[in-house]
Amino acid sequence: ELFAAFARHVAQEFAAGSLSFWSGNYAMNALGGAALEELEGFPLAVFFAFDHGEYLEDGDPRGSVPWQRHTLPQVMEALEKEGLSPSD
Numbered sequence: 783e784l785f786a787a788f789a790r791h792v793a794q795e796f797a798a799g800s801l802s803f804w805s806g807n808y809a810m811n812a813l814g815g816a817a818l819e820e821l822e823g824f825p826l827a828v829f830f831a832f833d834h835g836e837y838l839e840d841g842d843p844r845g846s847v848p849w850q851r852h853t854l855p856q857v858m859e860a861l862e863k864e865g866l867s868p869s870d
Contacts, residue, residue: 788813789825790866793857797868803849807832824864831856 792809795801801809810832814821821829835853838846861868 785813785817785821785825786823789828790864793828793831793861794866794868797854797857797861803832803835803853807835807849807853824860827860827863828857831860 789810792801792806796803796806810829813825814829814833818829831853832849834856835849835851838848839852842848842851858868
């Protein structure tokens, strides 16, 4: 329950524009470093969303911003699947 609440806070603050990508990435990396083997469901989806924003992937257009292209859409999708909005 703690992991879900932590991930929800990070995801919602990031999606609302109140938390920068790098601050959210740091937070989720800290959670993953402490409990990656225990993460599942929503917290794991948020962890991987931030992980994908750290670098460009093969095929990404030149000049793409990885977190805009990958993290934000994945975080929004994870929130939607949980029935949450960025401001709940």
